[in-house]
Amino acid sequence: MTDIQRKALPLGLCGKDILGAAKTGSGKTLAFLVPMIEMLYRQKWGPQDGLGALIISPTRELAVQIFEVLRKIGREHSFSAGLIIGGKDWKIERELISKMNILVCTPGRLLQHMDQSAGFNCDLLQLLVLDEADRILDMGFKKTINAIVENLPPQRQTMLFSATQTKSVKDLARLSLKDPEYVAVHEKSEHATPKNLSQYYMVVPLQQKLDVMFNFIKTHLTAKGIVFLSSCKQVRFVFETFCKMHPGVPLLHLHGKQKQQKRAETYAKFAAQKAAYLFCTDIAARGLDFAAVNWVIQLDCPEDPETYIHRVGRTARYEASGQAMLMLCPSEETGMIQGLERAKVPIQEVKLKQDAKDVKKEPIQKQMQRLCFNDPEIKYLGQKAFISYMRSVYLQKDKTVFDVNALPAEEFAASLGLPGAPKIKFVEKSKAKNAVRGSQKKSSDDEDESADEQEEEEEERSKVKALDAKKKKSKKEVVPEDEEDAEATGSKQVKSKIEKMFNRKNQSVLADHYTKLVDHDNDNKAAKARTGGDDNDDDDIFTIKRADHDLGGDEIPEDTVLPTSKRQQRMSKLEKTKNQGQGNKLLFDEDGQAHELYELEDEASFHAKGDALSQQKEFLEKEKKVMDRADVVDKSTAKEKLREKKAKRKQREREDMMDEDSEDDGEMVVTLGNPDDSDDQGDDYSMDEDNYSGDDNSDNEDDDEETPKKRGWWQDKADAEESKKKRKVVEVDEPQTLAEQEALALKLLGL
Known part of the structure; x- marks a missing residue:
């Protein structure tokens, strides 16, 4: 057993409350899992007894790691154990959580189940364990932990474990600890970090950090390392740019903005790799046990010595050896080194070579500029990474270490490939x-300064x-x-x-x-708030600029809508229409009231007409009558079209028979009466109507008749002109006697 296990196990088996502090990688997980399983086994805890032990972890990855260790050492027992973390299906967890004897969870998801899962209670809880307790009890989880503790019974055993343990009386009081035993096996040791860990720091200007980091990876291709940065946007930007520059070793990234499945895959993939580099935030700084990590590189300065100790604890686990490198800006060196000395952290300085050829064997600033120029998304990520880093420095409490005004903003932006530093x-x-x-x-030190200088300072x-x-x-x-x-x-x-x-x-x-980024809804709400309008008003279709003349009083008319912002005033009509969204079609009744295109009837007027079944039956009967009338009209129209089609077809057949009987030298047509009438009759006979097509079933009406082939309008027109040329018109008087009729017949026969 390790030192923490040798001292914590007897106290845990006796039911004592424990405050355990030990170095990273010293086996704290078994120090609370073994007493937990032993306690439940002695009490013969069964499935019907409910929740008996609760383990809370600050991060999802650490919770998964604790659960895997629990599965290995508890495989011979019949306890039911569950892993409750964010990013999973909450409905499935809700059905099974009430059947669990042991829960490993994160604070947020546990509180959600306490509030929303029916049947889940912790009234019989025997043991509460907080791993990385100092992180759980800080301001980030204060409200969540307070709400969780209110749902737990006061009569329980509580264990708190971490590499840097808290001794705050307020924290211990709100957790209901009773005479806790403080187990700090390395409190009197010479150093707060493992003996096998070699620790170095290097003073690197901010604009050269990425150059040094990239060349470090190029010279350590067979190593396995973790690179810590201060924000998620920095992690993503450095990962994307380094991947495009192909350093020759697998690169991974892990941060809190990723989905749970992606985080789990990255965690498992990096743990299985023999040579790789993981870019991550402090989400991976606590408790995670990666196999054979050679280097821990802190590209950004940690917020305090405790965070530094947790970061470097990812290497040199148990009896293995490891190395750690801390890169500090010139303004961060003095304050951070003094803090590490007070925390008993042995660290030695490594000088950065001043020769540019030695430091930057392959300068990447030009490559970064090329990537930002060719890919707008990379440029956008670079701008966000710049702003997030400057914000992280600005928000740090220890101003002796972090001074945002001492950072070279322009040079740092140029090292990221940006054309200039974004305005912050x-x-x-x-x-x-x-x-x-x-x-x-200055005014307090110089009491005898002139009155002019005092006025200038007041103006400033x-x-x-x-x-x-x-x-x-x-x-x-x-x-x-x-x-x-x-x-x-x-x-x-x-x-x-x-x-x-x-x-x-x-x-x-x-x-x-x-x-x-541009919230137009809030702009409209701000304008309505200034004019005293309601959120449900539809009068803000147009934005009316306020005139320069006097309105005759301080009151603003109700119908006047003030400009929302100067950016919207400068927007063109096209930009305004893009931001307005799609409009709704309205209908106006006889009284001039606007209504939606499909508007529901209110419930009172609906019930006034009768019950729903009778209204449904009446509606169906009414619509059936309308459909029957429409059906009769459609059938009569179809029959009329079929009749016209047959008549036109027969007329076309007769015309074709007349053309076939005509002679080669021409056809003689005898007209009786006025010749002008014959011309009109010939013109009225047109074949253009043959293009009309009736119903599809019209061809099956008369099976005995052979349907003639359809002819185009150009063929009909050409045949008509040709037949006119061949025809010979002979004008004769109408025969009155039998002799005149015989003479006309002989003339027609050509005799």
Whole structure:
């Protein structure tokens, strides 16, 4: 057994509350799993007894790791154990959670089941274990843990384990610990980190960190390492860019914004690799046991020595050896090294060679610029990584280590491949505060300064206060950052690089991000709040700019809608129509009231007409009568079309027979009466109507008649002209006697 196991196991078996603090990789997991299983076994805990032991972990990956160890050592027992973490199907967990004797979980998902899962209770809980207790009890999980503890019985055994244990009386009181035993096996040891861990730090300028990191990977291709960064966006940007530059070793990334399935796959894949590099945030800094990790590289400075100890604990596990490298900016060196010395962390400095050829065997700044130029998404990720890093430095509590104003912003942005540093509001705010503090300190030291200098300082303070007031006001009104700065400096024509990027018409890759960044709904709500309108009003179709003339009073008419923001005022009509969305079609009744195209009837008027079944029957009968009338009309129309088609077909057949009987030298046609009438009759006979097609069943009406082939309009027209040329018209008087009729017959026969 290890030291922590040798001291914690007897106390745990006796039912004592334990505060366990030991170095990373010293076997703390077995120190609380073995007493837990033994306690339930002695009490003969069964499936009907409900939940007996609860283990809470700050991260999903650590919870999975604890559950796997529990499966290995508890395979001979009949206890039912469950893993409850976020990212899984909550409905399936809800059905099975009430049947579990042991639960390994994360705080958020456990509290969700306590609030929403029927039948799940912890009234008979015997043991509560908090792994990495200092992380669970901090401000991030304070409200969640308080809500969980309220649902737990006070009569229980509680164990807290971590590499850096808390001793806060408030934390111990809210967990209901009774005379806890503090087990710190390495408290009197010379160092707080494992003996087999070699620790180094290097002072690297911020703009050279990626160059040093990439060349470190190129020179250690057979090693297995973990690289820690401060934010998720940095992890994604460094991973995407390094993958495109092909360092020659597998690269992986792990952060909290990934889905649970992706995180589990990355965790398992990196654990199985012999040579790989994992870019991650502090989500992988606690408790995770990866096999044979050679290097832990902290590209960004940790927030405190405790975080440093947890990070380097991913290597040199148990009796294995490992190495750790910490990269510090020049402004972070003094404060961080002093903090590590107070925490008993032995670390030695490694000098960075000043010769550019030695440090940068393969400078990557030009490659980063090329990637950002060719891929707009990489450029967007670089901008987000820059802003997230500057924000993480700005939000740190220890200002002796983290000073955002001491960082070379322009050089850092250029090292990421960006054409310039994005404008950041909180950095300017911190500079303004430092300027005020510096001016106040100078005025207190120099009591004999002239009155002119005092007036200048007062003016400067008033400008800074006015800038802060406008920025506070801008939080209530949706105003872009560049417009705020323009108003503060008095130059409204200045446009930031981000605004210019949004205005590009060919920047299609950022269309989704832009629509998410600009919240038009909040703009409309802000305008309605200023005009006193209601959220359900439909009167804000048009935006009316306020005129410069006096309205004759301080009151604003109710129908007037003020401009929502300066960005919307500058938008063109095309941009406004894109942001408006699709409209609804309205119908107006006789009274001029607008209604939806499909509008439901209110319930009162519906029931006034009778019950639903009778209304349904009446509606069906009414519609059936309409359909029957329409059916009769359709049938009569179809019969009429069929009759016309047959008549036209017979007329066309007769015409064809007349053409066949005509002679080669021409056909003689005798007209009786006025010749003009014969011409009219010939013109009225047209074959153009043959193109009409009746019903599909018309061909089956008369099986005895042979259906003639359809002829085109061009064929009918040509035949008609040819027949006119062959015809010979002979004008005779109408025969009156038998002799005249015989003479006409002989003439027609050509005799």
